[in-house]
Amino acid sequence: MELLFAAPALPLDEAGKYVAGAYVVFVVLLVVYVAIMAAKLQRIERDLREVAAIAEDRKAERREEVSA
Amino acid sequence: MYGKGLRPLSIATVAMLALSLSLVFFYAPLDADQGFIQKIFYIHVPLAMVALVGFIVGGVFAIAHLRTDNRKWDAYSYVAIHISVIFGVAVLITGAIWAKASWGHWWVWDEPTLVSFLIVFLLYATYYPFRYAIEDKDRQARYASVFAVTAGAFVPLNFMAVRMAQSLVHPRTFATADGGLPGEMMLTFLCSLAAIALLWTTLVKFELTAKSASGQVKRLRRALDAPVAGGGSRIAPEVS
Amino acid sequence: MTPSHAAFAAILAKDLRSELRTLQSLPAMALFAVTTFVIFRFGLDRTSLSGSLASGVLWATLLFAAVLGINRLFVAEREEGGFDAIRLAPIDRTVLFAAKVAALVVYLVALELVAVPIFAIFFLDDAAGLAPLVAVLLLTDLGLAATGTLISSMAVNSRARDLLVPLVLLPLAVPLMIAATGATEPLLSLGGPSYDRFGTWLMVLGLYDLIFGLVGYAVFDFLLED
Numbered sequence: 001m002e003l004l005f006a007a008p009a010l011p012l013d014e015a016g017k018y019v020a021g022a023y024v025v026f027v028v029l030l031v032v033y034v035a036i037m038a039a040k041l042q043r044i045e046r047d048l049r050e051v052a053a054i055a056e057d058r059k060a061e062r063r064e065e066v067s068a
Numbered sequence: 069m070y071g072k073g074l075r076p077l078s079i080a081t082v083a084m085l086a087l088s089l090s091l092v093f094f095y096a097p098l099d100a101d102q103g104f105i106q107k108i109f110y111i112h113v114p115l116a117m118v119a120l121v122g123f124i125v126g127g128v129f130a131i132a133h134l135r136t137d138n139r140k141w142d143a144y145s146y147v148a149i150h151i152s153v154i155f156g157v158a159v160l161i162t163g164a165i166w167a168k169a170s171w172g173h174w175w176v177w178d179e180p181t182l183v184s185f186l187i188v189f190l191l192y193a194t195y196y197p198f199r200y201a202i203e204d205k206d207r208q209a210r211y212a213s214v215f216a217v218t219a220g221a222f223v224p225l226n227f228m229a230v231r232m233a234q235s236l237v238h239p240r241t242f243a244t245a246d247g248g249l250p251g252e253m254m255l256t257f258l259c260s261l262a263a264i265a266l267l268w269t270t271l272v273k274f275e276l277t278a279k280s281a282s283g284q285v286k287r288l289r290r291a292l293d294a295p296v297a298g299g300g301s302r303i304a305p306e307v308s
Numbered sequence: 309m310t311p312s313h314a315a316f317a318a319i320l321a322k323d324l325r326s327e328l329r330t331l332q333s334l335p336a337m338a339l340f341a342v343t344t345f346v347i348f349r350f351g352l353d354r355t356s357l358s359g360s361l362a363s364g365v366l367w368a369t370l371l372f373a374a375v376l377g378i379n380r381l382f383v384a385e386r387e388e389g390g391f392d393a394i395r396l397a398p399i400d401r402t403v404l405f406a407a408k409v410a411a412l413v414v415y416l417v418a419l420e421l422v423a424v425p426i427f428a429i430f431f432l433d434d435a436a437g438l439a440p441l442v443a444v445l446l447l448t449d450l451g452l453a454a455t456g457t458l459i460s461s462m463a464v465n466s467r468a469r470d471l472l473v474p475l476v477l478l479p480l481a482v483p484l485m486i487a488a489t490g491a492t493e494p495l496l497s498l499g500g501p502s503y504d505r506f507g508t509w510l511m512v513l514g515l516y517d518l519i520f521g522l523v524g525y526a527v528f529d530f531l532l533e534d
Contacts, residue, residue: 014169015103015105016104018105018165018166018168018169019105019169022108022111022161023089023111025158025161025162025165026111026115026158029157029158030267033154033271037274037275037278041278041281043282044281044282044285047282047285048285050294051285051288051292054294055292058292134527134530187479188479190479191476191479191480194475197468197472197475198462198472198475198476201467202462202465202467203466204465207465211462211465211531213530214458214462214527214530214531215462215476217526217527218455218458218459221520221523222480225483225515225516225519226482226483228512229482229483229486229516230483230486232486232487232490232509233486233490
């Protein structure tokens, strides 16, 4: 395919820097967003772990009461 | 179930983004008058268009909220606006980079679209302090919806007014040496637009899924009579 | 159900009477405007203005005075429990909206009756542009009143209400300012008033008034239910 061969020689002068900058900004913002969401997910995971522990404790208590 | 369909959506988004980037740098011809700098448009303009549509979608969700009184629409509205504001930051920064590259200044008042976008952004930026200032959750949701509807109506009007204020309008069309919009550029642009639109949808769904998950955890806690961890957001509506 | 026009007139009259009785906001707004003119005289180091400078100074001042005053006009109502009384009354909400907008228009006109002549005396060399300016003033007042009523009705129940109204109202007012200054600048130009795009700008103002009037009409119900 001619696509690869038609690629313009990427100018590493002024223009290239600006274009790269623009796309980098986009990527950075995206990654920052993902990082923030990752933190939220970690919180949810931690919460779920706690809640699961509470539920298991309850279950154990109830079994003790029944057997006692 | 908000997470349903999130995986295929994200895969489609990644594929589209990869395709668009390839098209931008390997396929689209060089612009006759802006040269390589014009390539910024393939990221800047789709981001802007999607953000603006996102704001209006937020307004539509707000109308649904007001009519049905179902809080989920408020959550949708909030997330739509939130993601669009984030896209808006990207629009303004990439716009400034383009301005610096083309005109030598980090900001130009000559571009009516960029200026209109700034005003719209400034308005939606007030959405957060506005929500924060209203304590009662019910009222906050209702008023936020009114805000979203008003702001949604504002967007087209603002663009029209700012455009009219320009005495010299620089038509910003893509062109090669032959003039006019060549097919390759249009194709590339449309692909980028589709990719960014998919990205917006994915992020909105993603955010709603995360909110839903933490809403379910709260629900579990309440069912178990366990202490509900404090630290719910003052402004972000809960999803359950 | 109280017939709409009777309710409208009653609420409007009540608002005007209450402001007239206490005179909390109007004199303050007018004073603020005049003092701002003085600040502009020194800030710009000009004793006479025309064209875009005159238009800008006039409209920026009017806008800021309006934004600062709009809040006060609603806060007094809330503190006196006015909203509760109205909510209980069998009046169509949208009539309430229309009445509030009308009251706000009256306040803004009152402000302008003081501020504009003083502006002319301070800065304008010839007052020929003032007559057509009235049309611009009225249409802009309507727009400011519609959006102002909407925003301050919501802000009144919030915590940072003094900051919230200016914060949210200012971006919303930008198209009004664009059209108002667009129409005013040629009116106040050095060689006498010109009507370049006058009709167009008036139409933009009208469009804004229409759109936000409709939006307010549609959503005002939701602001009062509690």
